[in-house]
Amino acid sequence: MKITEYTARELSAAIRGGDMTVPEAVSGVLTEIRAKDKEVHAYVTVNEDDAMRQAENVQKRIEAGELTGPLAGVPVAVKDNICTNGLKTTCSSRMLGNFVPPYDAEAVTRMRQAGMVVFGKTNMDEFAMGSTTETSFFGPTKNPWNEEHVPGGSSGGSCAAVAAGEAVIAVGSDTGGSIRQPSSYCGVTGMKPTYGTVSRYGLIAYGSSLDQIGPVAKDVTDCALLLETIAGHDRKDSTSIARKDTDFSERLSAASEADLAGMRIGLPRDYYGDGLDEEVRKVMEDAAAMLRTRGAVVEPCDLGLVKYAIPAYYIIACAEASSNLERFDGVKYGYRAEDYEGLHDMYRKTRSQGFGPEVRRRIMLGSFVLSSGYYDAYYLKALRTKALIKAEFDKVFRDYDLILAPAAPTAAPKIGTSLQDPLKMYLSDIYTVSVNLAGLPGMTVPAGLTRDGLPVGAQLIGDCFAEEKIFRAALQLEKERGAFGRPAIFVKGA
Amino acid sequence: MKEYETVIGLEVHVELATKTKIFCGCSTAFGGAPNTHTCPVCTGMPGSLPVLNRKVVEYAASVGLATHCEITRYGRFDRKNYFYPDNPQNYQISQLYLPICRNGYVDIETPEGSRRVGIHEIHMEEDAGKLIHDDFLDCSLVDYNRSGVPLIETVSEPDMRSADDVIAYLEKLRMTIQYLGASDCKLQEGSMRADVNLSVREKGAEKLGTRAEMKNINSFRAIARAIDYERARQIDVLESGGSVVQETLRWDDTAGYTYPMRSKEDAKDYRYFPEPDLVPLVISDEFLDQLRQQMPEFREEKMERYRRSYDLTESEIEQITSARRMADLFEAVVDLGADPRETAKWLNGDILRLLKEEGKSANDVSLPPVYLAKLIQLVGAGTINRNTAKSVLEAIWKDPQDPEVYVQEHGLAIVPDNGALEKVIEEVIAANPKSVADWKSGKKKAVGFLVGQTMKAMKGKADPAAVNRMLSEKLARL
Known part of the structure; x- marks a missing residue:
C-alpha cells in the first residue's frame, strides 16, 4: 500500500506499531511529490534533506517513547503563508520569494511537538487573495480531478496535495472560505474553526479579524485530530481563546450511529436561490437526505442579510490587508526593486513589482475605504454590517444546531476563466465569507460529483464553539456517503 | 502695532519606565548594540502579533488619575498608517478613537497666580526605531532597539499663554509622572519630548489663530527661546498683512530659528482604524481602585x-x-x-x-x-x-x-588622645615661627595655617574645632 493511501492516524499507528518508520513515511510522500507535482504544482517549496533529518529524529523519539500521540511521525504539508523556521515562506509572492522566517508559527510549533514532520510548503493565491490559486507568483496549481480546472483557493495547494496523494494531511488558512471552497473543489475534508481557536502567531496576516488556520485532510476524523493538535490558547496571540473542549477526536469517537437523532439542521433559503448551479443543488439535496437518514431534521430556514456579506467582507478584509501588507516595503526583508532613486521611489517600485495585480487591487481598495472622508461610509458601515450578520446567525442558531450550505455556487471552474472578472470571482464567495465575518466554525465534506466528474462538497456551519456538533454531523454524513472516489492521478504510479 | 496674545497647547511624549516593550518581551534598556533588543514583533516580521504589556496600562491610567482625567473603561488601540523605515510595520499602534484618559487638568503656579491647564487626552502608543545615515558606506541603517518602547502622549488644551506657563506645566507634568515612577522624564535624553502648538491672536479675540507645531525641542531653555521666536515670527507675518500657515516646524537651537520640516509622508492621511490584532481594553473598578491606593x-x-x-x-x-x-x-x-x-x-x-x-x-x-x-x-x-x-x-x-x-x-577615626594632639601642636608651633609671629602681631588668620599643618600631621584624624581651640590656647600662653 502506498504511503498516501493511509489516513494520517493509520500512518501514525503503523509507525508507532513498528510496521513502518518515519523516514519511510516521509520518503514515501516525497516520492509521490516527485512523481506528480510537475503536473499538479501543489508545492512552492519542498526541502527533502531537512525532511529526512527531521524524520530520523522523530523516529528516535518515537522509539524512545517520547512521542506517543495519534499523529506522531506523520508528514504534514503547510500552506506557504504559515511561517516555518528555516524553511522559505513566500505567500506565493515575489515580494517574499526569498523570505526564510527565523521562527515557527505557533501552529507549526504544536505540530512539531506532536511529532509531525514539516517537509514542504503549499501553493496558494498570492497573500491568500483569490479563490483559484491562480494569483500565485509561481504559477497556478491544477485541480487533481481535472487539470484544466482550478483547485480553488486560496489554500489550493494544500487541498490539491491531499487530493492528489502528494500529502497525507495538510494545514491551510481561511479568511473568506480559503479552506472550505478548495476542499469542495478538490474533494477533501477541511475545516475553518471558530475565530480564536488556533493561534494566528506566525500566520502572515491577510484580514486579521477573519483569518484562521485549519486542517485539510482525507476525512473527518483526521481533521478532528489535526485541529486538536494545533488548537489551544497562545499568549502570543491576543485574539486566541482558552477553550477546554478541544479534545475533538475523543468526543468524536464517543459518537454513536444514532448521534444525529433530533439534531436540527437548517437550509437557509437565500443560499438555495438563483445563482446556485443545478448540479451543486442536486449534491446538496443528496447531502440533506443522507443527514435525514441518520436522524437529523433538515429543513429550510431563514438567514437574513445574505446579500450584504460580500461587500462587508471585501471592505473589512481589504482594509485590514492594506495595513497588514504595508510592512512589505523592501527595507527589512523580501524583495527590493533594483533601480530606484530615493526612499519613496524604492517603496513605489518595490511594491509595484513585488505584488501581483490582485494584491495591488485589494491594497488600493482597502486604502480607499480607510481614507478620511470614506471611513464612515465604508469601513464603519461594514463593521456594523458584520455585527448584524452575526446577529442573524444567532437567530438561526436559536432554532437550529447547524446550517447546511454549499461551499461554492459551482464546481471548480476552468483555469483562466475567473481572473478576468474579479467581481464575479468575489461574488462566488457568497456561501463562505459570512462564516468568517461572524467568527463561526465551518467544515466542508465531500458529498458528490458533477457529471463531469468534479467533486462538490457540503458545508456544515455551526455556532461559535460548536465544532463538536459539526464533526459529529460530518462524520455521519461521511459514513452515509461511503467511500469517496479519488482522482486518477492519485493512483498514478510513483 | 496691535496687542497680541499667544495661545499654546502642548503634546508631550513620555517614554514609560517599563522593563519590557509595549507589545513584546524585549528589553527597553538604553544602549546595546543595534538590533539586539529586538524580536519578530518589534521588527515587524511577517506573522508576528502584538501582545499588550499590562504595566503600560497601569502607568498610563495612573498618570490619568493623577491629572484628574476620566479613564476610558472600554478602550481600544488603533493603527496609524504611514510609510517610514524607522517604523517596521509601516503603521504605528496608537490610540485615536478611544484614548485611555480624557478631560483632565493640572494646576500650575504662574507669576499671575494659579492657572488651570486642561488635558484633552492621554493615549498609549509605541515608539519607532532610529535611522542612522552612514556617510562612509553612503547608506541608511535602522536600529529597532527603541521600536516598541512604550510611550504616552499627553495632549493639553490650548490653555497656556507664555513660555513661563509652558515650563510650569511641563515641570508639573514631569514631577507628577516621575513621582508615579512611570518615567524618569528626561528631556535631554528624549524620555520626555514636547511638541509645541502655538498661535497668536489679537488680544480679546475669541477665535484661535492658525497654529504652527514645533517638534521635539529638548530643553526648557530651548522651549522658551523657541516660543519667543515663533511668537514674534507669527506676529510679523500678521502685521505685514500675511497669514500664518498651519505647518510643522523644527526648532534649530543653535541658530535660534524655526524652519518647516520635511513631512514623513506626502499625504497626511493616516487611515486610522481599530487594531484588529488586539482585543478591546476593558478597565475594571478593581483595577482603578488598586491604582488609586498605590498613588504616591x-x-x-x-x-x-x-x-x-x-x-x-x-x-x-x-x-x-x-x-x-x-x-x-x-x-x-x-x-x-x-x-x-x-x-x-x-x-x-x-x-x-x-x-x-x-x-x-x-x-x-x-x-x-x-x-x-x-x-x-x-x-x-x-x-x-x-x-x-x-x-x-x-x-x-x-x-x-x-x-x-x-x-x-582605614583608621580614619579622630584620635581622642589629647596628649598626642598636644605634642603635635607644640611641634607645629616650634616649626612655624613666622606664622606664630604673624599671629602675635594681630594677624589672627594665621591660626588657620597652623590648624592645617596640625591636621596634616595628624593625618586628618583630629577634630579641627578641637585643634583650633587648643592652638589658640597655646598661642595665647606664649
Missing part, C-alpha cells in the same frame, strides 16, 4: 508636610522634593535617626555634586539610605570630621559599603 504622595503634599515636620529652608525643601528618589532617600535617612537638617545638607551638597560629576540627575541617586544615615551619625558623634566624611562619602559612593567599617579599616 505628590510633590506639593510632600513639600507641605516637610514645612510642617522639619526645620528646613524653602529652598532646601524645593531641592529635595525636585526628584522623587531624592525625597525617598531623605525620608529613609531621617527615619533611620539622622538629623533632618544635616541630611538635607548632605543631599543638596555633596550628593548632588557627585551626581552631577557623573552626568546624572537627582532622580538617579541610588545610595543605600543606611550608609548615609551612618555617615551623618559618625560626624555627629565626632568620630570623624566633616572633611573626612566627605572623602568617606566619595569612597562609598563609588564602592557602596558601610561607612563605619570603612572608617575603621
Whole structure:
C-alpha cells in the first residue's frame, strides 16, 4: 500500500506499531511529490534533506517513547503563508520569494511537538487573495480531478496535495472560505474553526479579524485530530481563546450511529436561490437526505442579510490587508526593486513589482475605504454590517444546531476563466465569507460529483464553539456517503 | 502695532519606565548594540502579533488619575498608517478613537497666580526605531532597539499663554509622572519630548489663530527661546498683512530659528482604524481602585508636610522634593535617626555634586539610605570630621559599603588622645615661627595655617574645632 493511501492516524499507528518508520513515511510522500507535482504544482517549496533529518529524529523519539500521540511521525504539508523556521515562506509572492522566517508559527510549533514532520510548503493565491490559486507568483496549481480546472483557493495547494496523494494531511488558512471552497473543489475534508481557536502567531496576516488556520485532510476524523493538535490558547496571540473542549477526536469517537437523532439542521433559503448551479443543488439535496437518514431534521430556514456579506467582507478584509501588507516595503526583508532613486521611489517600485495585480487591487481598495472622508461610509458601515450578520446567525442558531450550505455556487471552474472578472470571482464567495465575518466554525465534506466528474462538497456551519456538533454531523454524513472516489492521478504510479 | 496674545497647547511624549516593550518581551534598556533588543514583533516580521504589556496600562491610567482625567473603561488601540523605515510595520499602534484618559487638568503656579491647564487626552502608543545615515558606506541603517518602547502622549488644551506657563506645566507634568515612577522624564535624553502648538491672536479675540507645531525641542531653555521666536515670527507675518500657515516646524537651537520640516509622508492621511490584532481594553473598578491606593504622595503634599515636620529652608525643601528618589532617600535617612537638617545638607551638597560629576540627575541617586544615615551619625558623634566624611562619602559612593567599617579599616577615626594632639601642636608651633609671629602681631588668620599643618600631621584624624581651640590656647600662653 502506498504511503498516501493511509489516513494520517493509520500512518501514525503503523509507525508507532513498528510496521513502518518515519523516514519511510516521509520518503514515501516525497516520492509521490516527485512523481506528480510537475503536473499538479501543489508545492512552492519542498526541502527533502531537512525532511529526512527531521524524520530520523522523530523516529528516535518515537522509539524512545517520547512521542506517543495519534499523529506522531506523520508528514504534514503547510500552506506557504504559515511561517516555518528555516524553511522559505513566500505567500506565493515575489515580494517574499526569498523570505526564510527565523521562527515557527505557533501552529507549526504544536505540530512539531506532536511529532509531525514539516517537509514542504503549499501553493496558494498570492497573500491568500483569490479563490483559484491562480494569483500565485509561481504559477497556478491544477485541480487533481481535472487539470484544466482550478483547485480553488486560496489554500489550493494544500487541498490539491491531499487530493492528489502528494500529502497525507495538510494545514491551510481561511479568511473568506480559503479552506472550505478548495476542499469542495478538490474533494477533501477541511475545516475553518471558530475565530480564536488556533493561534494566528506566525500566520502572515491577510484580514486579521477573519483569518484562521485549519486542517485539510482525507476525512473527518483526521481533521478532528489535526485541529486538536494545533488548537489551544497562545499568549502570543491576543485574539486566541482558552477553550477546554478541544479534545475533538475523543468526543468524536464517543459518537454513536444514532448521534444525529433530533439534531436540527437548517437550509437557509437565500443560499438555495438563483445563482446556485443545478448540479451543486442536486449534491446538496443528496447531502440533506443522507443527514435525514441518520436522524437529523433538515429543513429550510431563514438567514437574513445574505446579500450584504460580500461587500462587508471585501471592505473589512481589504482594509485590514492594506495595513497588514504595508510592512512589505523592501527595507527589512523580501524583495527590493533594483533601480530606484530615493526612499519613496524604492517603496513605489518595490511594491509595484513585488505584488501581483490582485494584491495591488485589494491594497488600493482597502486604502480607499480607510481614507478620511470614506471611513464612515465604508469601513464603519461594514463593521456594523458584520455585527448584524452575526446577529442573524444567532437567530438561526436559536432554532437550529447547524446550517447546511454549499461551499461554492459551482464546481471548480476552468483555469483562466475567473481572473478576468474579479467581481464575479468575489461574488462566488457568497456561501463562505459570512462564516468568517461572524467568527463561526465551518467544515466542508465531500458529498458528490458533477457529471463531469468534479467533486462538490457540503458545508456544515455551526455556532461559535460548536465544532463538536459539526464533526459529529460530518462524520455521519461521511459514513452515509461511503467511500469517496479519488482522482486518477492519485493512483498514478510513483 | 496691535496687542497680541499667544495661545499654546502642548503634546508631550513620555517614554514609560517599563522593563519590557509595549507589545513584546524585549528589553527597553538604553544602549546595546543595534538590533539586539529586538524580536519578530518589534521588527515587524511577517506573522508576528502584538501582545499588550499590562504595566503600560497601569502607568498610563495612573498618570490619568493623577491629572484628574476620566479613564476610558472600554478602550481600544488603533493603527496609524504611514510609510517610514524607522517604523517596521509601516503603521504605528496608537490610540485615536478611544484614548485611555480624557478631560483632565493640572494646576500650575504662574507669576499671575494659579492657572488651570486642561488635558484633552492621554493615549498609549509605541515608539519607532532610529535611522542612522552612514556617510562612509553612503547608506541608511535602522536600529529597532527603541521600536516598541512604550510611550504616552499627553495632549493639553490650548490653555497656556507664555513660555513661563509652558515650563510650569511641563515641570508639573514631569514631577507628577516621575513621582508615579512611570518615567524618569528626561528631556535631554528624549524620555520626555514636547511638541509645541502655538498661535497668536489679537488680544480679546475669541477665535484661535492658525497654529504652527514645533517638534521635539529638548530643553526648557530651548522651549522658551523657541516660543519667543515663533511668537514674534507669527506676529510679523500678521502685521505685514500675511497669514500664518498651519505647518510643522523644527526648532534649530543653535541658530535660534524655526524652519518647516520635511513631512514623513506626502499625504497626511493616516487611515486610522481599530487594531484588529488586539482585543478591546476593558478597565475594571478593581483595577482603578488598586491604582488609586498605590498613588504616591505628590510633590506639593510632600513639600507641605516637610514645612510642617522639619526645620528646613524653602529652598532646601524645593531641592529635595525636585526628584522623587531624592525625597525617598531623605525620608529613609531621617527615619533611620539622622538629623533632618544635616541630611538635607548632605543631599543638596555633596550628593548632588557627585551626581552631577557623573552626568546624572537627582532622580538617579541610588545610595543605600543606611550608609548615609551612618555617615551623618559618625560626624555627629565626632568620630570623624566633616572633611573626612566627605572623602568617606566619595569612597562609598563609588564602592557602596558601610561607612563605619570603612572608617575603621582605614583608621580614619579622630584620635581622642589629647596628649598626642598636644605634642603635635607644640611641634607645629616650634616649626612655624613666622606664622606664630604673624599671629602675635594681630594677624589672627594665621591660626588657620597652623590648624592645617596640625591636621596634616595628624593625618586628618583630629577634630579641627578641637585643634583650633587648643592652638589658640597655646598661642595665647606664649
